[in-house]
Amino acid sequence: MSEITQDSSPQMAYGRTEWDDHHHLPTNTGLTNEKVTMWAFLGSDCLLFGALISTYLLLRNRVGPSTSGPTAADLFDIPFTSVSSFVLLMSSLTMVLAVTAIQRAEMETCKLWLLTTAGLGAIFIAGQVYEFTSFYREGLGFTTNISSSAFYTLTGFHGVHVSLGIVMLVTMWVLVSGGQLGPERAETIEIIGLYWHFVDIVWIVIFAVVYLIP
């Protein structure tokens, strides 16, 4: 048994919700530091992708004064990218199923969903590598023009985020398999899941704004 004290002063009461009243953790905020840190990181990552998406939108149809060549928008294969988007979207489902599985102490199920999520992420990355390769073969390199630089930087940064997510998922699978991560630390999987879902919502924006909006 651990005992914590609650300050009922107006300052502490301000902003409290029903959730806060039912979740008492031994921190000043009543929330775990790890989860707060992940949300703060995701909030800051919004700024990174906000800047990259803004840059692409401003430069998407510009090739610069002394360069030429196609823009990425000229070469988009929407049906192919739609399938990739669907795969990433479904990986969010398998991720949340992994979280609920470990919360129910169903370790084998959790391992299965973790591996499935990593696999779907790998399929997405393979699709991105294929897309980049086909664009390059059609004459659109990173330095072909300013539009292509903005496109590769944006989608490349997203790809790096997905790749890091895959590494984290595989690490979780190894820890769960080795018995080093059990139901008592389910929040660790939940925090990795937050990162994975964030990568998914960034792609939701990229897919609509970069690929679909003319």
Add this chain to the structure above:
Amino acid sequence: MNTAAVSDEDTHDEHHDHGLSDVGYIKIALILGVLTAVEVATYFWDFGILEVPSLLILMVVKFQIVVSYFMHLKFDSKVFTYIFVTGLVLAMLVFAAMGTSMVFWQNPSGCDISTFC
């Protein structure tokens, strides 16, 4: 000051009581799949002047669904919502600042910086 005694087991169990069931999450994923299909349909069929607004609305709805249900913001502490929305608002301000810069930052020849002329 009041005092509350909370066992580690109680705290652990309370983490399980929010969110949806597995079936609920599958239903959410199906809704997201349908919304994605509608998005892709705008590429194959001409939606006219409704194309861009409908794509933006679909994007916002999908974003909201994933953040609310898969990321549990709907069920979690409001503190997480405040932290995340702060980042999101700042990101939109970055976009607005860059957008306006392309309109207002022009040299005397009338050539704006984005055209590199």
